[in-house]
Amino acid sequence: MTTQKPRWRTKTRRKWQFAGLLAFSSGVSNTALADANCHALARTDLEAAYCDVRATPSGKKLPSLGDFRKNTPTMQRLILKKPAKKAGIEIPEQNADRALEQKMAGSAADKKISIQEPDGKQARTNKSPPTPASHPSAPPPRIGFSGISRCSLLKNQIQCGYDYYLLRVNLQNDALTPAVFGAENRLVFPARNTGESQLEFLSRIYPQYIEKMLAIGLGDSTMSFTRFAATYDAVEDAGGDFNTRFAAMYEMLKKEKSHNAIRTRYNHNYPQNISACQFLTSTIIVCDNVTQNWIYER
DSSP states (O other): OOOBOOOOSHHHHHHHHHHHHHHHHHTSSOSOHHHHTHHHHOOSHHHHHHHHHHTSGGGTTSOOHHHHHTSOHHHHHHHHHHHHHHHTBOOOOHHHHHHHHHHHTSOGGGGOOOOOOOOTTSOOOSSOOOOOSOOOOOOOOOTTOTTGGGEEEOSSEEEETTEEEEEOOBOOGGGSOGGGGSTTOOOOOOOOOTTOOHHHHHHHHHHHHHHHHHHTTBTTSOOOHHHHHHHHHHHHHTTOOHHHHHHHHHHHHHHHHTTSOOOSOSOOOOOSSGGGEEESSSSEEEEEOSSOEEEEEO
């Protein structure tokens, strides 16, 4: 059998995206928007290879992209090995998997966002704060977590004094204004400044990414900052342009979501404690366990 070349580059992805959309609209596979638009949501070369295999008859028994993503790169390779061989599709070299796995397993403190706590004098909401049955014990403040220790995590919301931040989920299109799918709503990251470190640059643009995902109703479908940083490394190491790739991804997400329904939440769990959270902007708190993200908005 002739081995096919890997197909995780943008131009060749398009035919599989279209095939996925046809399957989605015909009801052959309607598990989620993530499956219908697999390549647009692929964050690594290994996930893109998964999308290639899934689009073939040999990949019909593969798990959903969300479930596939829960595994380490090594385990993902084992899941793909047999169906990829049957389909004649190559998967990325194992060295690339190990590099990504090391980045993902790195200290979370090294990847925390350099964002300051919102001003304590900010305007308060007019609504009275809910009275929780109990408050989780707050850990001592850490660098980059200034002020978050005063907040209480209550599953669907976070309470900080008289302010409360509600968990954001995926929204159906009838809950959004049509303008969010228009050409004027674009994800355009600024250029990296001369002398600006990678962490400083990613910390500066990550809030923009989160806000744009919320704008199109994808609050439960965002990357953690660690994955965001690992994706930046993977794209740059492959000689690509991170800003261009994310701009294109956002356009594809807009197009596909404007025509398809989506599940409100893919995992019905919550952050373990408030130490997994930090202020992103004056109105947004982001929590993550590296592999999953939760967005809370005031």
